[in-house]
Amino acid sequence: MCSDCSSDHVLHKLNRDHKLFPVDQLDSDEYVTELHSRQNVLCDHNNKEPVEIYCPVCKKYICATCMFLEHKDHDCLRIKTAADKRKEKLALLVRPIEKKSLLYDQFKTAAEDQKKSVEEGRKKAKSQVNNQMELVIKMVRQHAKSLLEEIDAKSNAKLEVLNALIATATVEQNQLDDVVEFSRKLINHGNDMDVLQMASACEQSSKSVQNLDIPTLPTAMTQLQLITNDKEECVTNINRCLGDLVPAVSGRLVTSFIVGLSKTPEEVITHVTTDTNGDILIGIWCNEDFSRNRIHIYDTTFVLQGTIQRAAEKGGFAGVAIDDDGNIVTRCQCSNEIIVYTKTGDHVRTFHSESPQAVAVNSKGHYVVAGRNTLTVHHKNGKVLQTTPDPGGVIYFKYIHCNVNDDVIVTDPGDHHIRVYNSTLQLKYRYGTKGDGDGQVNIPRGICCLDNGDIILADFNNHCLHLVSSDGKFKQFLLSSNGLRYPRDVTISHLGKLVVGESNGKIKFFEL
Incomplete structure (x- = not known):
């Protein structure tokens, strides 16, 4: 009811002993106590006397008269006393359940901690894999750079030798060509007196160049080749470098x-x-x-x-x-x-x-x-x-x-x-x-x-x-x-x- 009605309600002589409660107090202890005090359950033997006693054998509420007559050997108790005893028993039953509920709280907390640890571990492990991958890539690049430099160094060394041999051969071939050219001119165009006079010099030059030794090419292989392991072994080595994923013990x-x-x-x-x-x-x-x-x-x-x-x-x-x-x-x-x-x-x-x-x-x-x-x-x-x-x-x-x-x-x-x-x-x-x-x-x-x-x-x-x-x-x-x-x-x-x-x-x- 509204505030005006509630004010008028208590003015009526039949309602003067009524106690009014605001709606938001219906769950209060005071309201429950007042409600229970106004409840008046009558004993079913005559529907006149209020019940005051609880019979645990028959499990029913009775009046004092019935306790001394029909229920005299049933260890009856006053309702409040019986209720207090049942409350004590319920409290004993509830305690281990409350304790078990706390265990569930502990379990959920521990599970959440483990979830957090899993996520932290995931992040850390991924970071380690990426770092290791970068390290492997860096090592591969460094090794590749070293191999390329080694290829240049070895190739240049071989080219220097070959260039020197070619230069020597060119000089010696020029000497041969000079002797041949002079001799051919003398043979084809010289008069008899020139031939007789210069033949000895040509013969001597011919003998000299005949003793020249043609350069010998190196016996070493002229090409470089990269020797690699087979694919499976290569993958194994890369995997070994990257590492293995194993459970880590926190130890905290x-x-x-x-x-x-x-x-x-x-x-x-x-x-x-x-x-x-x-x-x-x-x-x-x-x-x-x-x-x-x-x-x-x-x-x-x-x-x-x-x-x-x-x-x-x-x-x-x-x-x-x-x-x-x-x-x-x-x-x-x-x-x-x-x-x-x-x-x-x-x-x-x-x-x-x-x-x-x-x-x-x-x-x-x-x-x-x-x-x-x-x-x-x-x-x-x-x-x-x-x-x-x-x-x-x-x-x-x-x-x-x-x-x-x-x-x-x-x-x-x-x-x-x-x-x-x-x-x-x-x-x-x-x-x-x-x-x-x-x-x-x-x-x-x-x-x-x-x-x-x-x-x-x-x-x-x-x-x-x-x-x-x-x-x-x-x-x-x-x-x-x-x-x-x-x-x-x-x-x-x-x-x-x-x-x-x-x-x-x-x-x-x-x-x-």
Whole structure:
């Protein structure tokens, strides 16, 4: 209604208790409260008494009388109390959804960052190609100029020799012609006395020119020829000059945090992994006191959410993997057990596996266990599906990872190399020898894989990471100049960041 009507409305005696609200306040808390206070729902047993109670069993609103009669054993509550309880329950349900929504925000932000990086990379790579092309063209032009100058120099040198020989031949031929001309004149036109008098001189001149040697042409080839490679080799050389297009690792440190570790007794980081929600799971090892071995679970803001720890009398455990149910899979070599927990620390199952040192989960959800001397694939219920010998793991514990093709990568720190098996546990290749050069490692630790099958390997004593091709060829060192110190494990986060766990407790996130 308009302002005039609203003024007249409240003057009527039947409307004096009415409260008017402007249209733009219909969403306000005050309006909603006033509306609810004026609603008067009557109980359906007599349509006289207002409802005040909620029956959770019958899921209906009732009056106080009905609560003591028909609903006396139904744990009825006042409507406001029941509503408050449901609000609390809804709030508990909403919290993880809100958290997940934030993860989507993080994902979209990371995706936008990657898009920006892709565009920057595109611009940079194109500029590099154009610059390299200009350099190749400049080099070709310089070489062509040198070849042209060389052609002129060599041709001129040969022409000088030939011109000198022609000049000599001309002089000597003139001498011959002079002798012939004089002799012919004497023969044809001289009188007898002239002939007798000058014949001796002519004979002497003839003998002299007869001894002249005709110049000899050089035996060298008189023409120059440009020798070129065949077309394919030429294209190959040009391509080699232009370079190859390969993924570049940014290596920019995005963020980091520190896990609190004890110095006495000494504790170290052993394993790092992340789950699909972005939570970070950190394995902590204490060689002096196995009861201190534990797994910390951090959220995406690096706030500790929980800790999984085993009773001291059951032996220490280590290793962290996430199965397809979202459970945490770990191992205990002391008791020859694979143990599975929920993320809240509830025990799910335990089964036997001989001397387990590391565990991973393949695409089928099977547990792949690197034992001290064997490699075994278990069903998640513990049944052995496959096994093969895999010696090693005497001095240091092994690490293990399964790639998207279910290849199994096992690091053997004591022997300074990794072994890669296919999905049927047939050995494909080994990578690494002891050292600090290309393809050399010094105590290899954790591994992870890129989508294209390339392997990222933590090189503990060389303080760097290796990028290894899917067929076992060294490609490049990663983060060798980024101040890594004793990297223990590596993984790829749900946002595509490279996560490195250092022995001293630092967890670092890098751009790939």
